[in-house]
Amino acid sequence: MGRARTGLQILDSWLGGGFEKPSTILFFSDHPTERRLFAEQFVTTGLKEGERCLYVDFYRAPALARRDLRKFGPFPEDRLVFVDGTSSQLLIPSSERYIVHSLDTFDEIMDTIEGAVRDAKPERIVIDSMEFLADRFSSEGLFERWRKLSEVTKSTGSVVCYMFLNWLYGQKEVRRMDESNDYTVEFQSKVRTGILEHYMRIRDHRPGKRATNWIPLTFREVVGLSVYFPRILVTGPPDAGKSTVVQKLCQSAMSVDQLGTTVAFDYGNVHVSGLEAEIFGTPGQERFEFIFQIFARQVNGVLLVVDSTREEDLPRAKQILKIVGSDVPLVILANKVDLGGAMGPERIRESLSLAPTVPVVPTVATEGKGLLEGLTLLAEQLVGAR
């Protein structure tokens, strides 16, 4: 059986390539959030890979939904099929292949959806949304037909996303929903110091249950969703290559440097395969410790750069690690490995008394070698894969 990719590499690798085909996913939130963006991303990723997708929409006219989906970039439109659940509410004619003609009878609605699934045999399905139905019909009947729908989608080999914004069910029903699906993707939006932040986490309910951490997300038109880390710190002893790391990692970085020394900070934004991060490089000299204190607040993770040819710098690196603290995700970039006399990763690990879980990645920052690997390993820690 294949996998349904999310288009966010870091999540796909956590999922072992994507959501299993077939499977059922609950897209759950307690408050209005950006969960629809993730569903749309999921659908457009499938479409771009040539899969057939079925979108059941009770909130937006299909034309409107298509326009929203185009924000994720162009896709083959003929592979996207709608179950039109709005035209009958608005009393307007519909030219969609599948139409919910009346919202009066629950069974008729579900028959229409099941019929569309059997007929179109889509690889991906989004039901937008189950709370629309839960609002109108009793929970017992709903759960029963929901289960049947999942049987149908499994028989057609589909991955189905059930969107559910919970404002009426208690813990018991929520647990029941979790248990009857293979995955739950939860969404949260928080306002922190005036900035609206979006988070998600994936819980895998299949045998060997596991879950990601809460993962921050950001959205850009055409690009779609990305896992987003607002502050990754690049630090280390002087002359280790920190500024070079920031400059090679980021498309356009800026460095406040004088006479070859960073006197304030380096800053850059990196955006690769569904991962976006703001990268801050610190000075290495001890006299700039006050700058370090400014940038070391609220960091998501740390890339510690060391010069592999200079064992005498490792005590300073160790001192920096102490300031950073032990609860921050960490990756060591063992830089300048192309130079003669470079220490091996194990020697560095030993000297810095690193936990076995901390990756030590050999890099050549001037050539950009190993940097993305280091960032990816850090992102995996942040997501909770390691």
Added chain:
Amino acid sequence: MISGFREGSLVGIEGDLATAMESLRRLADVVAVAVARRDGLIIAHILPKSSDPKKVAAMCAALVGTSELAARELNQGRFLQSIVEAEEGKVISTGAGERALLVTIVRPDASMGLVLLSIERAAKEVEVILSGI
């Protein structure tokens, strides 16, 4: 006190720097003066005992570096000077040639016309003195 630069007649330079700083320091509004390398190492200073010259040098290097970049990024032309206004005084960091900075701390109600003119002159002197090394 001198550090950082390698060769030249150090004693003479030390004396020249002291003279340049002292003539600025003589203004009633000027509280303290320091000369630092742009990468944040202290060269010479007349600072009160309460302030650590190493920290002053590093902080002003960071301020100037950041201000220079800000001026460039925001399309405001060449950086001239950074002035930090605080309740109890102003910290004025001025470029003194390619490699050095002149840091001047003045009283909050200082007559800025005179102070800025004197700083400009002193910065040029410092530049000339250090260009000899």
